[in-house]
Amino acid sequence: MGSMQLQxxxxxxxxxxxxxxxxxxxxxxxxxRRYQLGASHKSPSGRxxxxxxxxxxxxxxxxxxxxxTRIGEIASSDRRTLEMLxxxxxxxxxxxxxxxxxxxxxxxAGLSAWLEEHQGCLSSVDALLAPCSVDExxxxxxxxxxxxxxxxxxxxxxxxxxxxxxxxxLASTGCEKLLVLYGGSNGRGRALLEEKGFRVGEFPPEPSYxxxxxxxxxxxxxxxxxxxxxxxxxxxxxxxxSEGDLxxxxxxxxxxxxxxxxxxxxxxxxxxDFEDYSAQCSVENWEDASLHACVYAYAxxxxxxxxxxxxxxxxxxxxxxxxGVVRPAD
Numbered sequence: 001m002g003s004m005q006l007q008x009x010x011x012x013x014x015x016x017x018x019x020x021x022x023x024x025x026x027x028x029x030x031x032x033r034r035y036q037l038g039a040s041h042k043s044p045s046g047r048x049x050x051x052x053x054x055x056x057x058x059x060x061x062x063x064x065x066x067x068x069t070r071i072g073e074i075a076s077s078d079r080r081t082l083e084m085l086x087x088x089x090x091x092x093x094x095x096x097x098x099x100x101x102x103x104x105x106x107x108x109a110g111l112s113a114w115l116e117e118h119q120g121c122l123s124s125v126d127a128l129l130a131p132c133s134v135d136e137x138x139x140x141x142x143x144x145x146x147x148x149x150x151x152x153x154x155x156x157x158x159x160x161x162x163x164x165x166x167x168x169x170l171a172s173t174g175c176e177k178l179l180v181l182y183g184g185s186n187g188r189g190r191a192l193l194e195e196k197g198f199r200v201g202e203f204p205p206e207p208s209y210x211x212x213x214x215x216x217x218x219x220x221x222x223x224x225x226x227x228x229x230x231x232x233x234x235x236x237x238x239x240x241x242s243e244g245d246l247x248x249x250x251x252x253x254x255x256x257x258x259x260x261x262x263x264x265x266x267x268x269x270x271x272x273d274f275e276d277y278s279a280q281c282s283v284e285n286w287e288d289a290s291l292h293a294c295v296y297a298y299a300x301x302x303x304x305x306x307x308x309x310x311x312x313x314x315x316x317x318x319x320x321x322x323x324g325v326v327r328p329a330d
Contacts, residue, residue, distance in 0.1 A: 004140035006105075007129040008041055009115065010122050011049040019315060020055060021062040028058070035075035037061065052126035056100055057082070064089060101126045102217060103147065105173070107137050108154025111181060114204050121210040125150075134165040138172060150177040150217065154203055158182075158189035163196060179213070181205055240307040241268060249310060252317060261317065264310040271303035 018025045032038030037058065039048035050058075060082040065071055067089050074082060104125045106115060112131035115122065130137050134153060151169060155162065170178055182190050183203035193200045201209060241249070249265040278296045 004130060004132070004137065007112070007131070008051040008053075009127040009129055010119055011041055011043075011051060012055055013049065014039075016315060017050050017055055017058060021058050022066070023058070023062050031058075031061075031071065031075070035071065037075055052101055056126075060086065102149040102214070103128065104214070105130060105148045105151045105175075106153075107132065107134055107151065107169070108181075109133070110156070110183075111152065111154035111203070118207045118210075121207050121214070123211070124214045134169055135161070138165065138168055148173055148175045150179065151175050152179045152181065154183065155180050155193070156183040156203070158184055158186065158192060163192065166196070166198065177217075239272065239303070240311065241265075243269070249314060252314075260313045261310070264306055264313060267306045268303060268310060271299060271306060275299045275303055 012020075014025050014028055017023075018028060021028075023031075028038075038054075039050040040054050041049045041051050043049055057079055060079065061071070061074060064074055064082065064085055067086075069085070069089065074085065077085070102125050105128050106112060107130045109131045112129040115127070115129060128148075151173065153166065153169070166178065166180070170176070177199075179199045179201060180193050181201050181203035182193060184190070190200055201213075246265040246269055249261045252261045275296065278299055
């Protein structure tokens with residue numbers, strides 16, 4: 001079998017990339033025209049789309065440009081060079097180094113089709129989909145050693161060679177993390193997979209299960225590498241939306257099948273109210289003060305995370321995200 005075309009996910013439009021890099025869409029188009037710093041993926045309709053790798057590369061370039069580097073001096077540089085320049089560039093803004101998302105391979109035709117309908121599960125990873133069986137993937141001749149940090153495999157039945165194929169998959173990629181999503185009705189099959197030391201989940205999975213799994217893995221990796229401190233999770237976060245912004249978000253017409261703007265705006269408002277309430281609770285001793293300080297910090301973090309979710313939804317519906325909501329046209 002020859003080369004296999006893996007399908008990158010998630011994919012981003014130019015508006016989302018502009019928001020995540022801080023670079024205007026017109027500037028991104030100029031960079032693509034002059035320096036070939038553009039989207040590397042095309043949809044079936046021919047629309048240019050940015051992969052996760054494209055986005056991270058542009059985030060590095062944007063951080064250096066914001067620190068005073070001329071775009072022409074770094075346009076042809078690879079990621080490693082850009083990261084080195086960021087480390088030594090004292091003019092670079094704080095936190096200018098974007099954290100690369102874990103690259104995860106998904107193997108299975110059913111799994112790939114399921115993920116197309118649940119791409120929110122992939123928000124914390126750089127995913128590549130292989131819509132084929134494990135043995136078909138192994139028969140392809142692309143070198144992939146050291147490419148993936150984790151592999152997720154759909155397993156609908158446990159045949160005589162399944163365990164051997166999974167071992168061969170890990171050996172051929174050099175990957176140590178494997179999640180098997182088992183869809184068979186044979187409980188003994190699941191037990192055999194677990195006896196081999198594989199992490200096993202249900203197929204089709206609950207979207208929340210995969211989201212939690214990948215977010216936890218990303219945080220654990222960042223903490224191990226020293227790029228994130230768990231204490232950062234309770235930093236006080238400024239509010240992104242005023243009451244007027246939330247009212248405009250609730251008024252958006254998102255179609256009959258999506259009430260996300262309204263629900264998220266209500267959650268932000270409720271958490272903001274509770275945040276204010278917890279800050280004003282009376283305390284009688286240091287123990288109560290410590291407790292309420294933690295409650296206030298966690299409530300603020302929850303509100304900030306929901307605001308981030310609201311920003312993504314507003315951006316997807318053609319409104320501005322944080323720092324201003326635009327009333328949609330009638």
